[in-house]
Structures are given as C-alpha cells and as structure tokens.
Amino acid sequence: MLEAELIEIGRKAKEAAYRLAAASTNQKNEALLAMARSLEERSDMILTANEADMEAGRAKGLSNAMLDRLLLTPDRIREMAEGLRALAALPDPVGEVVRMWTRPNGLQIGKMRVPLGVIGIIYEARPNVTVDAAGLCLKAGNAVILRGGSEAINSNRAIAGVISMAAANAGIPEGAIQLIGTTDREAVNIMLKMNDYIDVLIPRGGAGLIQTVVHNATVPVLETGVGNCHVYVEEDADLEMAQRIVLNAKTQRPGVCNAMETLLVHEAAAPAFLPAVAEALRAKGVELRGCPRTREIVPDCLPATEDDWKAEYLDLILAIKVVDDLEEAIEHIHTYGTKHSEAIVTSSYKKAREFLQRVDAAAVYVNASTRFTDGYQFGFGAEIGISTQKLHARGPMGLEELTTTKYIIFGDGQVRT
Amino acid sequence: MLEAELIEIGRKAKEAAYRLAAASTNQKNEALLAMARSLEERSDMILTANEADMEAGRAKGLSNAMLDRLLLTPDRIREMAEGLRALAALPDPVGEVVRMWTRPNGLQIGKMRVPLGVIGIIYEARPNVTVDAAGLCLKAGNAVILRGGSEAINSNRAIAGVISMAAANAGIPEGAIQLIGTTDREAVNIMLKMNDYIDVLIPRGGAGLIQTVVHNATVPVLETGVGNCHVYVEEDADLEMAQRIVLNAKTQRPGVCNAMETLLVHEAAAPAFLPAVAEALRAKGVELRGCPRTREIVPDCLPATEDDWKAEYLDLILAIKVVDDLEEAIEHIHTYGTKHSEAIVTSSYKKAREFLQRVDAAAVYVNASTRFTDGYQFGFGAEIGISTQKLHARGPMGLEELTTTKYIIFGDGQVRT
Numbered sequence: 001m002l003e004a005e006l007i008e009i010g011r012k013a014k015e016a017a018y019r020l021a022a023a024s025t026n027q028k029n030e031a032l033l034a035m036a037r038s039l040e041e042r043s044d045m046i047l048t049a050n051e052a053d054m055e056a057g058r059a060k061g062l063s064n065a066m067l068d069r070l071l072l073t074p075d076r077i078r079e080m081a082e083g084l085r086a087l088a089a090l091p092d093p094v095g096e097v098v099r100m101w102t103r104p105n106g107l108q109i110g111k112m113r114v115p116l117g118v119i120g121i122i123y124e125a126r127p128n129v130t131v132d133a134a135g136l137c138l139k140a141g142n143a144v145i146l147r148g149g150s151e152a153i154n155s156n157r158a159i160a161g162v163i164s165m166a167a168a169n170a171g172i173p174e175g176a177i178q179l180i181g182t183t184d185r186e187a188v189n190i191m192l193k194m195n196d197y198i199d200v201l202i203p204r205g206g207a208g209l210i211q212t213v214v215h216n217a218t219v220p221v222l223e224t225g226v227g228n229c230h231v232y233v234e235e236d237a238d239l240e241m242a243q244r245i246v247l248n249a250k251t252q253r254p255g256v257c258n259a260m261e262t263l264l265v266h267e268a269a270a271p272a273f274l275p276a277v278a279e280a281l282r283a284k285g286v287e288l289r290g291c292p293r294t295r296e297i298v299p300d301c302l303p304a305t306e307d308d309w310k311a312e313y314l315d316l317i318l319a320i321k322v323v324d325d326l327e328e329a330i331e332h333i334h335t336y337g338t339k340h341s342e343a344i345v346t347s348s349y350k351k352a353r354e355f356l357q358r359v360d361a362a363a364v365y366v367n368a369s370t371r372f373t374d375g376y377q378f379g380f381g382a383e384i385g386i387s388t389q390k391l392h393a394r395g396p397m398g399l400e401e402l403t404t405t406k407y408i409i410f411g412d413g414q415v416r417t
Numbered sequence: 418m419l420e421a422e423l424i425e426i427g428r429k430a431k432e433a434a435y436r437l438a439a440a441s442t443n444q445k446n447e448a449l450l451a452m453a454r455s456l457e458e459r460s461d462m463i464l465t466a467n468e469a470d471m472e473a474g475r476a477k478g479l480s481n482a483m484l485d486r487l488l489l490t491p492d493r494i495r496e497m498a499e500g501l502r503a504l505a506a507l508p509d510p511v512g513e514v515v516r517m518w519t520r521p522n523g524l525q526i527g528k529m530r531v532p533l534g535v536i537g538i539i540y541e542a543r544p545n546v547t548v549d550a551a552g553l554c555l556k557a558g559n560a561v562i563l564r565g566g567s568e569a570i571n572s573n574r575a576i577a578g579v580i581s582m583a584a585a586n587a588g589i590p591e592g593a594i595q596l597i598g599t600t601d602r603e604a605v606n607i608m609l610k611m612n613d614y615i616d617v618l619i620p621r622g623g624a625g626l627i628q629t630v631v632h633n634a635t636v637p638v639l640e641t642g643v644g645n646c647h648v649y650v651e652e653d654a655d656l657e658m659a660q661r662i663v664l665n666a667k668t669q670r671p672g673v674c675n676a677m678e679t680l681l682v683h684e685a686a687a688p689a690f691l692p693a694v695a696e697a698l699r700a701k702g703v704e705l706r707g708c709p710r711t712r713e714i715v716p717d718c719l720p721a722t723e724d725d726w727k728a729e730y731l732d733l734i735l736a737i738k739v740v741d742d743l744e745e746a747i748e749h750i751h752t753y754g755t756k757h758s759e760a761i762v763t764s765s766y767k768k769a770r771e772f773l774q775r776v777d778a779a780a781v782y783v784n785a786s787t788r789f790t791d792g793y794q795f796g797f798g799a800e801i802g803i804s805t806q807k808l809h810a811r812g813p814m815g816l817e818e819l820t821t822t823k824y825i826i827f828g829d830g831q832v833r834t
Contacts, residue, residue, distance in 0.1 A: 018751060022775055103796055107785060114777065116807050195632065199807050215612065218632050220808040241830040248832035334435060356825050358439055360531065368524060368828025377833065378824070379520055390533050390616050390821040391637045392809040404807040407795070408773050411785025413658040415665035416794065 002182070006190050009145060010197025012175030013118045017143035019173040021115050025092040028139055031170035032088040036081035038166035039131065039159070043077045049158035050127065057151055069125045070151055080131040080159075087135045090381045093399045094141045097408075108410040113403045115141030117199035120191055122147045122213060124205035127155035133204075134163055134177045136384050140402035143176045145198065147191060149205075150183035157181060192217035204385055207312070222393060222401075224385035227257035227340030228312045229370045232329040232355070234346035235268035241367065242269075242345040243277050248369040249343065251284040255314045257386060258341045258363075258373040262309060262319040264329045267293065270322045274298050278320075286316045293322035309336040326351055330358050337361060340388055341370040362388060362395035419599070423607050426562060427614025429592030430535040434560035436590040438532050442509040445556055448587035449505040453498035455583035456548065456576070460494045466575035467544065474568055486542045487568055497548040497576075504552045507798045510816045511558045514825075525827040530820045532558030534616035537608055539564045539630060541622035544572035550621075551580055551594045553801050557819035560593045562615065564608060566622075567600035574598060609634040621802055624729070639810060639818075641802035644674035644757030645729045646787045649746040649772070651763035652685035658784065659686075659762040660694050665786040666760065668701040672731045674803060675758045675780075675790040679726060679736040681746045684710065687739045691715050695737075703733045710739035726753040743768055747775050754778060757805055758787035779805060779812035 039046070050072040057067050093113050100110035119142045121133040130146055137144035148156040160179035168174050180187050191198065195218055202222045203213040214223050231249050233242045249260035265273055270293065278288055278298045288294075289308050290301040301320070308319040309332070323329045333342055343365035344355040352366045363373040373396060375383025380398030387393040393401040456463070467489040474484050510530050517527035536559045538550040547563055554561035565573040577596035585591050597604050608615065612635055619639045620630040631640050648666050650659045666677035682690055687710065695705055695715045705711075706721040718737070725736040726749070740746045750759055760782035761772040769783045780790040790813060792800025797815030804810040810818040 018777070021777065101796065103794070107789060109795060117777075193632075215610075215635050218634065220637065220806065222808075238830070244830060244832055252833055360435070360438065360534075361823060363824040363826060365826045366828060368826055368831040369833050371833040372524060372826065372831070373824075377520070378526060379518065389637065391639075394821050395824050404811050406778060407780040407790075407812045409780060409782045409785055409789065411783060413655070413661060414785040414789070415661055416669055416786055416788040 002184060002186055003190050006180070006187060006194065007197065009178050009180065010118070010194050013143040013145050013178060014197055016173040016175035017115065017117045020138075020143060020176050021094075021141050023141065023172065025094075027171055028092065028141070029088040031138060031167045031172045032084045032135055034170040035131075035135065035163040035166045036084040038162050039077055039081045039084070042162045043074055046077060046155065046158045046162065047072060047074070049154040052154040053152055060151075062151065066125055066151070070127070070155070072127060072155060076128065080128050083132060084135045087139045087382060090139065090399060092139065093403050098405065105414050106412065107414050110408045111405045112408050113400070114406050116402060116404050118143045118145065118197060119402065120145045120147065120194070120198040120201040120219065122188060122191065122201065122203045122205075122209065124149040124209060125151050127152045127159055129204055130156050130159045130179070131163060133202075133384065134160070136382055136399065136402060138167065138172065138176065140399045142402055144178070145191070146177070146179045147188060148179070153183050188212075189216070192219060195219050202385060221389075222385070222387055222397065223389040224387055225257050226312055226338050226388060227259070227386075228261050228310065228336060228338045229258060229341045229343075230262050230264055230333050230337060231260050231343045231345065231370065232264040232323075232333070233266060233269055233273060234326065234344060234348060234351055235266040236347045236351075237269060237345040238347060239269065239273050242273060243280060245343065245345055245367070245369050246277055247280055247284065249371055250281060250286055250318050251316065252369070252371055254316050257312075258370050259314070260318070260370055261311060261313055262321065262336070264332060265320065265322050266326075266329075267322050267324055270294070270297055274320070281318060284316070286318050288318055288320060290320040291322060294320045297322075312338070326354060330355065333359055333361075338388060340386070341365065341373040343368065343370050362386065419601060419603055420607050423597070423604060423611065424614065426595050426597065427535070427611050430560040430562050430595060431614055433590040433592035434532065434534045437555075437560060437593050438511075438558050440558065440589065442511075444588055445509065445558070446505040448555060448584045448589045449501045449552055451587040452548075452552065452580040452583045453501040455579050456494055456498045456501070459579045460491055463494060463572065463575045463579065464489055464491070466571040469571040470569055479568065483542055483568070487544070487572070489544060489572060493545065497545050500549060501552045504556045504799060507556065507816060509556065510820050515822060522831050523829065524831050527825045528822045529825050530817070531823050533819060533821050535560045535562065535614060536819065537562045537564065537611070537615040537618040537636065539605060539608065539618065539620045539622075539626065541566040541626060542568050544569045544576055546621055547573050547576045547596070548580060550619075550801065551577070553799055553816065553819060555584065555589065555593060557816045559819055561595070562608070563594070563596045564605060565596070570600050605629075606633070609636060612636050619802060638806075639802070639804055639814065640806040641804055642674050643729055643755050643805060644676070645678050645727065645753060645755045646675060646758045646760075647679050647681055647750050647754060648677050648760045648762065648787065649681040649740075649750070650683060650686055650690060651743065651761060651765060651768055652683040653764045653768075654686060654762040655764060656686065656690050659690060660697060662760065662762055662784070662786050663694055664697055664701065666788055667698060667703055667735050668733065669786070669788055671733050674729075675787050676731070677735070677787055678728060678730055679738065679753070681749060682737065682739050683743075683746075684739050684741055687711070687714055691737070698735060701733070703735050705735055705737060707737040708739060711737045714739075729755070743771060747772065750776055750778075755805060757803070758782065758790040760785065760787050779803065
C-alpha cells in the first residue's frame with residue numbers, strides 16, 4: 001500500500017525528470033522566480049501551517065533549539081524566496097561541455113553536463129530545506145522527492161504545495177517537485193531501496209539519520225555532514241594568526257560540521273601559545289579538555305579522554321592535545337579525523353606542503369579557518385551539503401555536483417576495426 | 418570467522434591505501450614494471466595453476482566459451498605483462514590540480530586529484546582481470562581487494578601471489594594488492610557491506626553478478642556493463658554509411674556491451690535500406706527479428722516480440738523496428754534502452770542536435786559506430802570498465818575515474834566573519 005504509493009511517486013518523478021532534462025535555462029529560472037513570488041504571496045497560509053507544527057512541538061516537549069529550527073517567520077520566508085532568486089541568477093550547469101577532444105580517426109568526443117535524474121532528499125526539522133533542496137534540484141534539471149521530518153510535516157506540506165504548484169504553472173513538468181506526505185517511518189526504508197526510481201539520495205541532518213541512510217540504502221548516496229575537524233599549530237606558526245584562526249574555527253559558529261573540535265599544538269609552541277589562547281577561548285565560553293601535557297600548561301583544564309579525540313561536539317567544547325611534531329599531528333588526524341576539514345598554521349613552506357599532501361580530507365587548509373568549507377565561501381553560489389564521501393563529490397556540493405555527464409561523439413561514418 | 422578474516426583483509430588494505438597515497442609516480446611505475454617481469458618469469462607456475470582450473474572446469478562441464486575465458490597461454494600472460502607496462506607509461510592522475518581559483522578574500526582554492534582509497538573488485542571467470550584491476554588500482558594509488566570467480570581460483574591465487582610479492586619487493590606497502598583466497602560465496606555478501614574498509618566496489622561480469630552487487634551493497638558501487646544499444650537510421654541518412662555503421666555495431670564483436678542490439682529505421686528510409694542491410698547482416702550470420710513493418714519489407718525475417726526490444730543478446734541476433742520519425746525513435750530508446758551507447762545516422766544538422774540533446778545515455782553518437790564506447794578508443798589509455806550509472810563516472814572509466822579530489826586551500830590568516 002505505502003510501497004505502491006511511493007512507487008507511483010517515483011514513477012512520476014522519473015517521467016518528470018525525463019522532460020525536465022530538456023527544459024531551457026529560461027524556463028527553469030522563470031519557475032524559480034514564480035516559486036519565490038508564490039512563497040511570499042502565500043506566506044500567511046504557510047505561517048498558519050507552521051504554527052500547527054510549533055504547537056505540536058511544544059506539546060511534545062521539543063527543545064528550544066529544535067523549536068527554533070522549526071520556526072518560520074515572515075523574514076525567514078522572505079529569505080527562502082531570496083534563496084530561489086539567487087539560484088535563478090546562477091549559471092545553469094546543464095549543457096556545459098567540460099572538455100572536448102579529437103581522436104586520430106577524426107572522432108570528436110565531448111563530455112557534457114546533464115542532470116542526474118531523480119534526487120531523493122531525506123532531512124530533519126528545518127522546513128527551509130524543502131525550498132532550498134527543491135530549488136537546487138530544479139536548477140540542475142533534476143526531479144526531487146522530498147522526505148522531511150515529522151515535526152515539520154504541516155509546514156513542509158504547505159511549502160511543497162505552494163512551490164510545486166508555482167513550478168507547474170510556470171511550465172515545469174508535474175512530478176518534478178514531490179513531497180512524501182506521510183510521516184510513516186517505513187517510507188524512508190522503502191525510499192532507500194528504490195533503485196529503479198531514484199538516482200541519488202542525499203540525507204541532510206544529524207549523524208544518526210546519515211548513518212541510517214548510508215548503511216541501509218542500495219540507492220547511491222551522497223553522504224554529508226559529520227566533521228571532527230582539527231587545527232594544528234606548528235612550532236613556527238605566527239601565534240597571533242594561530243589564535244585568530246583557532247578562535248574563529250571554534251567559536252564563530254560551533255554547531256556546524258566545519259567547526260574545529262580538536263586543537264593540536266606542537267610542543268615547542270605550546271608554552272607560549274596555550275595560556276593566551278585558553279584565556280581567549282574561555283572568554284568566549286569554551287570548555288577546554290586537554291591531554292596531560294596541555295594540563296601542565298593550562299592547569300585548570302579538564303582531562304581529555306579517548307572519547308574526546310573522537311567527538312564531534314558541535315558545541316562550545318574543545319579538546320586540546322600537545323604533539324611532538326608534524327608527524328604525530330598527521331597521525332592523530334588520520335586516526336580520529338572524519339576527513340572533513342583540516343588546517344595547519346605554519347610559516348614553513350615544507351611543512352605546509354607536507355600537510356597538504358598527506359592529510360586526506362575533503363578540504364585541507366594552510367593558514368586559514370576550517371569554517372570556510374562551504375559552497376558559498378568557495379564561490380559556488382549555492383550548496384546542497386558538504387560531502388564527506390569520496391565518490392562523485394567531495395566537500396561542498398553546489399549545482400555542478402547535482403549533475404552527471406554524458407559523452408557526445410561527432411563522427412562522419414567511423415567504424416571500429 | 419570468515420567475516421573476521423575479511424575485516425582483517427580490509428584493515429590491511431586501509432592501512433596500505435594510506436601509505437600508498439603518498440607513493441611517488443616513480444615508485445608506482447617501478448612496481449608495475451616489476452610485476453610485469455615477475456609474471457613472465459613465473460609463467461610456468463601460473464600455467465600449471467591454470468591447468469588445474471581448466472581440468473576442474475572440463476569436469477564441471479563448463480561451456481567452450483567459458484573454458485576459453487578461463488584459459489591462460491604464454492601469449493596471454495605476455496599480454497597481461499604488456500598491459501602493466503602500458504600502465505607504467507601512462508600519466509599519473511594523482512596530484513593533478515584540476516582547477517584553482519582565488520576568492521575575493523585572497524583564499525586560493527585548488528581541486529586536487531587523490532586516490533579513492535580501497536577498491537573492491539568482484540569479477541567472474543577471466544583471470545586476466547586479476548592483473549588488469551590490480552595494475553589500474555595501483556597506478557591510481559589505491560589498494561585493491563580482489564574477489565574472482567571460483568572457476569579461476571587456482572589461476573587467481575597464483576597470479577595474485579606473484580604480482581603482490583613483486584609489488585611489495587618494489588616498495589609498495591603490503592596489503593595494497595590482496596586476493597580473497599576462499600571460494601565461499603558468503604565472502605561476497607560480507608564484502609558488499611564493508612563500508613568501513615572498502616571505499617568503492619566495482620563488479621565486472623554478467624548482468625546477474627552486477628545486479629546482485631547493486632541491489633545488495635551498502636558500499637558505494639560503480640555499476641558497469643549492461644548495454645541494450647540502438648542505431649537509428651534517419652530518412653536523410655547516407656545509406657552506404659548507415660550500412661557500414663550497422664554492420665560494424667552488430668558484427669565486429671557481438672558479445673560486448675557496446676554492440677548494437679536493436680536497429681531503428683525511419684519509415685521513409687526503410688524500403689531502400691532494409692533489404693540490402695538485411696542481406697549483408699545475414700551474410701555475417703546475423704539472425705533478424707523484425708516488427709510487422711520490417712517483415713513487410715524483409716519477408717523471411719522472424720517476428721520480434723516485446724522481449725526482443727528489451728534484450729541484450731550479446732550474440733549474432735538483431736531486432737529491427739521501423740519507426741514513424743525521430744520522436745518515436747527517441748521514445749523507443751527511452752523506453753527500452755539501458756543508457757549505454759546510442760547512435761543516429763543522419764545528414765540533418767537539426768536532427769543530429771536533437772538526438773544528442775535528448776537521448777540520455779553514457780555515450781551518444783552521430784554518424785559513428787556504438788562500438789567506440791571504450792577507454793582505449795576514447796584515448797584514456799586504460800579501462801577498468803564502462804559505467805552505466807550516473808554517480809561519479811559515466812561511460813568508459815580510466816585512471817581518472819579511480820581517483821577522487823580534495824580541496825587544498827592556501828590562506829594567509831583568513832577567518833570567517
């Protein structure tokens with residue numbers, strides 16, 4: 001029953017994707033602008049639906065942080081609309097010929113960007129993801145199947161209804177934007193195996209959600225999110241710069257995946273660096289947990305355990321370890337890191353090069369904050385998430401990462417001998 | 418027990434991959450040359466092992482085609498060694514910076530190719546895949562876990578023993594090339610779920626093997642192989658060229674995935690084209706199965722059923738359908754094709770363009786044989802398979818497709834505001 005409904009959604013999405021692939025850039029942009037207008041015009045209806053979710057959330061005892069993620073306001077709806085307008089202004093990735101070459105037999109071969117097809121997005125409480133994901137998928141020529149969290153079901157239904165109707169009225173094939181309207185958890189399990197209807201799944205949310213999807217899906221997954229990021233301060237680092245980077249990486253926005261979780265400090269730099277940086281971090285409300293050598297220098301620091309080296313706190317907590325040298329720093333990152341974003345602060349050309357070469361992560365920095373790992377900061381103009389896997393896309397994913405390629409081959413009668 | 422053994426193999430591979438990523442191009446090339454030499458020097462031992470497989474195969478009643486795939490000869494061993502030497506001569510994809518740009522804040526961001534990590538290859542009877550896959554993975558800096566077919570177990574053990582020892586002696590980390598030595602089928606099921614140890618799985622073989630892997634693996638898969646390819650002859654085609662392409666696409670090597678399985682002909686071209694092409698195909702031993710309109714023109718043609726439009730014959734059989742126009746041809750390909758290789762023969766600029774834009778396949782051809790979909794023919798110098806999926810790689814996969822990228826970011830103290 002549920003499975004049949006989902007397969008029908010999948011079939012419609014597949015059909016829509018086939019037609020959408022042929023849509024012009026103008027058609028897609030006009031639809032994005034119409035979706036933006038419609039969101040603003042119908043914001044009262046969306047806010048009413050959101051109020052129902054907020055009430056249910058309060059009754060369920062959701063935390064204030066959760067309730068804030070769930071909350072929509074006229075300003076937040078305006079931001080969602082602006083996000084769609086910004087997408088309309090970006091270049092269309094579809095149709096770009098990445099490269100083209102000619103073979104000795106005269107065959108001319110080009111590699112052209114085309115949409116992926118049908119993208120499934122599985123996400124949690126934030127209703128803005130509904131707009132965001134639908135807009136990104138549409139701009140890249142893909143149909144999308146949205147599965148939001150049950151806490152936001154009324155908001156998501158209202159938003160998806162508004163934007164899918166606006167898109168259809170602007171000539172986008174029906175079925176290009178679909179929301180799974182039920183909160184039945186079984187729907188996710190079915191989605192994970194819909195290989196014939198969904199080309200890619202992108203989970204967006206906490207580690208639990210992502211691991212459930214990665215370990216159960218047979219549909220290809222773009223894994224996003226978990227970041228246990230390090231900043232390593234070398235003995236020769238500019239300590240003023242190091243402090244600025246450490247403070248930024250930990251405190252500018254601690255709840256996100258590219259925030260630093262562990263600080264590594266060369267033993268020769270530790271005595272001069274740690275007392276000042278500890279004071280500055282504490283002034284920002286950061287709790288410090290250090291290795292024994294750290295605690296000799298910062299006596300009132302809590303002891304760090306094995307679990308601290310593994311932790312993605314997403315909070316104002318920092319683990320600190322003093323290391324012997326670059327080698328130990330790289331080994332520590334290899335052992336405990338999640339291959340997300342890793343930084344070194346150094347004035348040594350040789351050490352910068354070695355860190356860049358040897359550290360295996362989506363983004364490896366010299367003398368900059370890990371907080372830059374972001375589609376907007378990288379200049380992509382948009383972001384669907386930050387991939388922590390190696391296949392297809394690694395690091396911030398923008399519109400290009402929502403496409404695949406096909407080879408186009410121009411001949412004049414060539415046959416193979 | 419078996420699971421513990423496989424996890425130990427995975428752990429070793431992961432460790433080897435970490436070290437191998439730092440290996441220089443020279444080290445990898447020297448290892449490839451040493452592997453080639455070692456294969457030739459120890460060919461007697463390999464041939465003896467192969468004879469045991471051949472005997473067991475004959476006793477089991479394997480078909481002659483299967484036995485031929487299994488057979489090794491001094492010439493075939495020399496070819497495998499030459500393949501490794503050719504790999505050594507190719508450029509190293511690792512370390513290439515695909516592009517680099519500077520942000521307004523002065524951050525310089527580069528996208529650098531790095532190895533994928535650990536690649537699992539699951540394959541069937543051909544023992545040459547053992548050498549081929551190990552060489553490709555090594556050149557791209559990846560550790561490989563090989564799981565061959567049980568028919569070739571003695572050959573594979575001998576070959577893997579020789580090349581992994583030669584690689585280790587040349588300084589490649591132990592564990593970089595490992596074969597799963599058991600023929601227990603359960604080993605494949607375990608491999609499919611080893612997300613913590615294997616970064617990518619590549620199945621190489623028949624449709625049954627590939628579907629088993631795709632539908633059961635939680636490790637990311639690069640799907641290869643199945644091709645129901647079409648050639649469409651437009652009303653305005655150069656019929657002499659069309660016949661040359663059709664004959665080549667069907668008969669030059671019918672047992673491969675890029676061979677044509679269905680011929681589509683515009684109704685206006687059919688009366689002039691079909692009788693001659695039918696005669697030429699039959700002269701090459703091709704059995705023809707046509708739609709009713711085809712059978713009016715080629716009376717002794719067998720009737721085609723729905724199954725024929727879906728079939729990947731991999732044999733000297735061809736389905737033929739007369740269509741009303743380009744639209745019907747594209748719809749037929751959309752309905753029955755497997756998105757592998759599709760060709761149009763036309764003299765119309767507009768129709769060529771429309772076919773190229775609208776047909777969704779790994780390779781779309783104008784006026785050339787579908788048989789060119791191949792890493793060597795495309796100029797990649799090597800091939801690990803032909804991807805028929807959309808994520809990561811689509812079409813022929815060479816060394817580049819065995820890599821991922823990481824962002825390297827050069828700053829001078831930038832923090833995020």
